Amino acid sequence: MGRLLILLSLFSLAIALVLIFSLSGFVRDRAVHQLARDDAQQTSKLVFQSLYSAMRKGWNKKEIAEIIGRLNENFPDLKINVYRGEIVAHQFGEMSGEHAVITGDAALRTALDSGQAALLFPSKDSIRYLYPVIAKQECLVCHTQSHVGAVHGVIDITYPIQTLKVSFSEVTNTIIAYTLAVMAVIFTILYLQFRYLRTLLRELKSANEELKNFAYVVSHDLKAPLRAISSLADWLSTDYAEKFDAEGKEQMRLLISRVHRMDDLIDGILMYSRVGREKETIVAVNLNKLLHDVIDSLAPPASITITIEDSLPTIMTEPTRIQQVFQNLLSNAIKYMDKPEGKIRIACSTEGKQWKFSVADNGPGIRQRHFEKIFQLFQTLAPRDRVESTGVGLALVKKIVEMYGGHIWIESTVGEGSTFFFSLPRTSATPISTSTHGTQA
Amino acid sequence: MKITDKPILLVEDDKVDVMTVNRALKEIHVTNPVVNKENGEEALKYLRDSKNEKPCIILLDLNMPIMNGIEFLQVVKNDGLLKRIPVVVLTTSDEQQDKMSSFDLGVAGYMAKPVDYRQFVEVMRTIDAYWTISEVPQ
Numbered sequence A: 001m002g003r004l005l006i007l008l009s010l011f012s013l014a015i016a017l018v019l020i021f022s023l024s025g026f027v028r029d030r031a032v033h034q035l036a037r038d039d040a041q042q043t044s045k046l047v048f049q050s051l052y053s054a055m056r057k058g059w060n061k062k063e064i065a066e067i068i069g070r071l072n073e074n075f076p077d078l079k080i081n082v083y084r085g086e087i088v089a090h091q092f093g094e095m096s097g098e099h100a101v102i103t104g105d106a107a108l109r110t111a112l113d114s115g116q117a118a119l120l121f122p123s124k125d126s127i128r129y130l131y132p133v134i135a136k137q138e139c140l141v142c143h144t145q146s147h148v149g150a151v152h153g154v155i156d157i158t159y160p161i162q163t164l165k166v167s168f169s170e171v172t173n174t175i176i177a178y179t180l181a182v183m184a185v186i187f188t189i190l191y192l193q194f195r196y197l198r199t200l201l202r203e204l205k206s207a208n209e210e211l212k213n214f215a216y217v218v219s220h221d222l223k224a225p226l227r228a229i230s231s232l233a234d235w236l237s238t239d240y241a242e243k244f245d246a247e248g249k250e251q252m253r254l255l256i257s258r259v260h261r262m263d264d265l266i267d268g269i270l271m272y273s274r275v276g277r278e279k280e281t282i283v284a285v286n287l288n289k290l291l292h293d294v295i296d297s298l299a300p301p302a303s304i305t306i307t308i309e310d311s312l313p314t315i316m317t318e319p320t321r322i323q324q325v326f327q328n329l330l331s332n333a334i335k336y337m338d339k340p341e342g343k344i345r346i347a348c349s350t351e352g353k354q355w356k357f358s359v360a361d362n363g364p365g366i367r368q369r370h371f372e373k374i375f376q377l378f379q380t381l382a383p384r385d386r387v388e389s390t391g392v393g394l395a396l397v398k399k400i401v402e403m404y405g406g407h408i409w410i411e412s413t414v415g416e417g418s419t420f421f422f423s424l425p426r427t428s429a430t431p432i433s434t435s436t437h438g439t440q441a
Numbered sequence B: 001m002k003i004t005d006k007p008i009l010l011v012e013d014d015k016v017d018v019m020t021v022n023r024a025l026k027e028i029h030v031t032n033p034v035v036n037k038e039n040g041e042e043a044l045k046y047l048r049d050s051k052n053e054k055p056c057i058i059l060l061d062l063n064m065p066i067m068n069g070i071e072f073l074q075v076v077k078n079d080g081l082l083k084r085i086p087v088v089v090l091t092t093s094d095e096q097q098d099k100m101s102s103f104d105l106g107v108a109g110y111m112a113k114p115v116d117y118r119q120f121v122e123v124m125r126t127i128d129a130y131w132t133i134s135e136v137p138q
Helices: A002-056 A061-074 A086-090 A106-113 A137-141 A162-238 A246-274 A287-298 A319-335 A393-403 B015-027 B039-049 B069-076 B098-104 B117-133
Strands: A079-084 A093-096 A099-100 A118-123 A128-136 A152-162 A283-286 A306-308 A314-317 A344-349 A354-361 A406-414 A418-423 B008-011 B035-038 B057-059 B087-091 B107-111
Touching: A002 A061, A002 A079, A002 A128, A002 A152, A002 A162, A061 A079, A079 A314, A093 B008, A152 A319, A162 A246, A162 B015, A162 B117, A246 A314, A246 A393, A283 A287, A283 A319, A287 A319, A314 A319, A314 B107, A319 A344, A319 A393, A319 A418, A393 A406, A393 A418, B015 B117, B035 B039, B039 B069, B057 B069, B057 B117, B069 B087, B069 B098, B098 B107, B107 B117
Parallel strands: A306 A344, B008 B035, B008 B057, B057 B087, B087 B107
Antiparallel strands: A079 A152, A093 A099, A099 A152, A118 A128, A128 A152, A283 A314, A344 A354, A354 A418, A406 A418
């Protein structure tokens, strides 16, 4: 997976480089040519104007040479030539009377015949600009055998573009270099992050695997001797019943009860470790129905009334897990109830994108300094001999709620009761109609 | 058990668990002889020896050395001569994976060994009652 990612990024980098280079070359050439053409156009106009005034006095070769000499001095980069009709004809076509007829290059002929300038690219490093000198009406005074629009001469400017190209390339190369550097840094960071994540994932996988093995070891290897102790203690107290006095019998009873407690603790660890490890199918769970089932299974004593105050939503979740949440919260409220008339109220409201559930009781309440502790594994507030408890329930509830992206908290007044709140993301759009008259359970 | 003279094959490595099964069977007056083998391999050797009578039921532990319960099931359930002998898994494992593997391999039942001996007697009583009523191919 990692290797594939590296290969892919290298491949895309190569493609990007080729694209950037060919594109930048293309863009550069276009820009350089445009620049050169504009420059040549300007220059040739100047040349033409200088020459034209000379020509009006008649084509004097010497004068023209002087003008060209001066122009070449002014524009040292340019190679300027002026051809008269004969030379044009010699180079590009043939003479017809006093003017040249272009027969060679078709593009040049079209350009010159229509009186437009032509741009030629004789080599990579230069462009050649041909500016036709076209006969006007006034020219015909002297050039009696010509006609308006005939090509009488050509101003030929060769323009070196290498320096332009180089300076352009420098700019684009700098941009490309910076882009590449930035890309390299980004790729390196991405790669490092990927490696870090992969290591993390591997560690997580092995930790998970270890937890699974651990749970397996606990369930098999710790329970087997425990069962043996339990059986042997049972047989001892049956087979040797007459040999035990009252104290001995009490000790055997305590021994067996501790074995049972240890068995419960092991079951608790297993249950706790299964949350998130064993996935259940996520289905729509009608909490009204689920709660009635939970309350039925808990069979609360007649002195305790459980009220569901709001109509509860149907949520998308793992049924066993949400059942464990309510079952533990309710069984705690029932188990620790210290009032002759116990009242447990279940409520639900929407808060933004979350459901907020609450289970409130009028039991003994919990001191604020214990608020954190009660959610930790194996933590109980009463001695285990008084209230048989593994201290797994609330830790399990917290783990389940947080696994689903919610959180759990408690509000309590000592002597008056406690309210456990937990939130869950609203996974289903079932609206809750807040009924004023609660449902009696 | 419906057939009282055929042996019960108990594949179990824990000595106290063997004692527990024997004691529980005696307590509920099951008279079938109990043959104990310590692991899957030993049990297979016993089953494939023609001198031995085929058991009416196999009580199988899962967590054993050399050849565990699942591996034993994979062999037995692919053996035409052995695959019809009902196998009841008796294990400590409450793992979903073990239950799925066992039933995939056609076990007749899956019992979690309770820590409490009294409860274990009840488990054995139920197994006996069921296999007294249920017909089995001869």
